[in-house]
Amino acid sequence: xxxxxxxxxxxxxxxxxxxxxxxxxxxxxxWLIGFMLxxxxxxxxxxxxxxxxxxxxxxxxxxGLKNYIEIFTSDPNFGQVTYNTLYYVGLSAPLGxxxxxLMATLLNTExxxxxxxxxxxxxxxxxxxxxxxxVWQFLVNIQYGAxxxxxxxxxxxxxxxxxxxxxxxxxxxxIHMWAQGNAMVxxxxxxxxxxxxxxxxxxxxxxxxxxxxxxVTIPMCTPVILFxxxxxxxxxxxxxxxxxxxxxxxxxxxxxxYAIFLYRNAFAYLRMGKASALAWILFVVVVFxxxxxxxxxxxxxxxxxxDE
Numbered sequence: 001x002x003x004x005x006x007x008x009x010x011x012x013x014x015x016x017x018x019x020x021x022x023x024x025x026x027x028x029x030x031w032l033i034g035f036m037l038x039x040x041x042x043x044x045x046x047x048x049x050x051x052x053x054x055x056x057x058x059x060x061x062x063x064g065l066k067n068y069i070e071i072f073t074s075d076p077n078f079g080q081v082t083y084n085t086l087y088y089v090g091l092s093a094p095l096g097x098x099x100x101x102l103m104a105t106l107l108n109t110e111x112x113x114x115x116x117x118x119x120x121x122x123x124x125x126x127x128x129x130x131x132x133x134x135v136w137q138f139l140v141n142i143q144y145g146a147x148x149x150x151x152x153x154x155x156x157x158x159x160x161x162x163x164x165x166x167x168x169x170x171x172x173x174x175i176h177m178w179a180q181g182n183a184m185v186x187x188x189x190x191x192x193x194x195x196x197x198x199x200x201x202x203x204x205x206x207x208x209x210x211x212x213x214x215x216v217t218i219p220m221c222t223p224v225i226l227f228x229x230x231x232x233x234x235x236x237x238x239x240x241x242x243x244x245x246x247x248x249x250x251x252x253x254x255x256x257x258y259a260i261f262l263y264r265n266a267f268a269y270l271r272m273g274k275a276s277a278l279a280w281i282l283f284v285v286v287v288f289x290x291x292x293x294x295x296x297x298x299x300x301x302x303x304x305x306x307d308e
Contacts, residue, residue, distance in 0.1 A: 050276035067277035085258040089236035092176045097228045100180035104187035125181025133245035165254035183228045190224045219302040226297050
């Protein structure tokens with residue numbers, strides 16, 4: 001009875017308020033419709049297709065967990081793909097953050113032409129991935145690459161950057177470290193917000209440049225380091241464009257990363273059900289590593305209060 005009384009005593013929305021609410025819903029309806037059509041519906045559809053056998057040509061057939069069982073038990077390539085992906089993510093994410101932080105630290109110092117260097121270092125981030133792949137293909141190719149041509153002119157042996165399985169993944173990681181303009185800009189903005197009073201206090205205490213960098217600069221930037229590390233982790237698991245354009249997963253499956261493997265199953269083998277299962281496995285893995293990273297961040301991320 002008390003619940004019914006509270007419900008009946010609740011003030012009713014006036015006609016003007018209902019009209020404003022309706023107008024607001026009408027304004028956001030294009031986004032809501034797009035979100036339902038291009039995000040929610042594909043998510044639900046892919047989850048359903050992951051339990052089916054579907055080749056785009058015939059109606060999907062429900063087969064339960066067979067796609068997931070096949071991936072983990074009988075797929076001959078899944079182990080190699082998993083190793084390649086974990087190798088790439090485990091090195092590219094921290095090394096990319098480190099290179100971006102180093103570039104931002106160097107560009108935060110007083111030097112002539114600093115704005116020009118900032119533009120140069122940021123430029124790779126705005127160049128399309130196809131252009132980046134073409135440029136690096138010209139640079140690292142074992143037959144006509146500019147780097148190997150220079151080495152040959154100096155009487156040095158050529159380096160099979162993307163022609164040797166042992167060098168292919170490190171080469172892609174180096175290219176990833178080179179194209180860290182976005183993370184560099186974020187780090188640069190963070191470095192400029194570090195209170196100068198902390199450096200002055202460290203100088204009074206007798207700290208040298210290394211002590212200031214290690215005990216002041218890095219701790220004050222750890223929240224942004226965490227952000228860029230999470231973004232690098234998510235990007236690494238989904239990396240497709242550059243390795244596909246440079247090596248197409250070769251040589252000898254050395255750069256057959258998870259996204260390339262998923263693409264092959266979906267559009268080369270027309271196994272949409274298995275590809276959907278791979279996508280959901282990737283989603284779970286990314287969520288797991290992201291949560292793990294956030295759980296461990298309490299040990300090394302420093303959040304300064306507004307009074308400090």
